[in-house]
Amino acid sequence: MTQNRFDDGDEDDVPEWADRVMADVAREVRRRRKEMKWSAQDLADRCEAIGFPIPRNVIANMESGRRAVLPLVEVMVLAKALYTHPIHLIYPVGYVNEVQQLPLTHLVKPAEAMRWFANLDHSFTAGEHYMLRGHLSHEAAVLAALEAMRGESRQRQIAKQTPDDAERAQALRAQADFAERAAQAKAALRWERQDIYGRGGTLPDLPFSASDIDPPEGYERDTD
Known part of the structure; x- marks a missing residue:
């Protein structure tokens, strides 16, 4: 993957970063859904059964990049519905080569970003907190x-x-x-x-x- 160019301190990078994070989550939701051999409606039904409905059209719009926002609560419910964990949707280790951990930063390996996000050390045990x-x-x-x-x-x-x-x-x-x-x-x-x-x-x-x-x-x- 080739990194998109940006200038340090460029405020335009912030929405680009947010879009990138949402796109990474959306791709992993779609990949995981396909792996489960589910339709978007199947996933919507799972979310409703959990107690937080996410309609089929909302899931479809997210996967196709037509949603402007992706609330954290939806990431949590989608992860539960897909029998995975939220951090694996945000940083899909093994399915993307690089992610942008924060705006105005260079791309890093997903495992590195995951360790930072979850406060884990290099052996993936609890960090210094x-x-x-x-x-x-x-x-x-x-x-x-x-x-x-x-x-x-x-x-x-x-x-x-x-x-x-x-x-x-x-x-x-x-x-x-x-x-x-x-x-x-x-x-x-x-x-x-x-x-x-x-x-x-x-x-x-x-x-x-x-x-x-x-x-x-x-x-x-x-x-x-």
């Missing part, structure tokens, strides 16, 4: 705690029900191991929650089985 990383770490800590707690409960039941002394002893050892892992996971989760709250964030909800994680006195905000 501490709150995003904190919430992802919190989610992992919750899963680890729940897994250990389920393991402890399962081994406790085995130890309680088995008539075999050797099996009971083995289950009790496994229960103790899971209990230690659960305690460590809960401590890690408590630390993640303190970090999120201390930085001014909103604490994520906890599953009922982990509702005893938070200390009775709560957490403290950082005052620095």
Whole structure:
């Protein structure tokens, strides 16, 4: 793809950039729709089923470049309807060679633009936004705690029900191991929650089985 020429600071590039983004989305919507072997009406029906109708003629006008605007909410609904994600409509990695990330900028590879848009590093994991990383770490800590707690409960039941002394002893050892892992996971989760709250964030909800994680006195905000 050859880059369209523009002068840095040229205000005329702004609408050109907006048109380009909409065209990229429209092409990917059409490509994905064709891949699904759907008509425009099929896609319109899917959008209506989701709860945000986008009429067939609106979809057709978008795909043919006859729409002047493309609201973000429509991109979100179209992505859901097409069983994909909004970012894959905006930056269709593998289906276009280059995209213009922002006005007055040179073309870049879609993966580079996607990383910028979603705050991902080069390995496509969460970038330097501490709150995003904190919430992802919190989610992992919750899963680890729940897994250990389920393991402890399962081994406790085995130890309680088995008539075999050797099996009971083995289950009790496994229960103790899971209990230690659960305690460590809960401590890690408590630390993640303190970090999120201390930085001014909103604490994520906890599953009922982990509702005893938070200390009775709560957490403290950082005052620095």
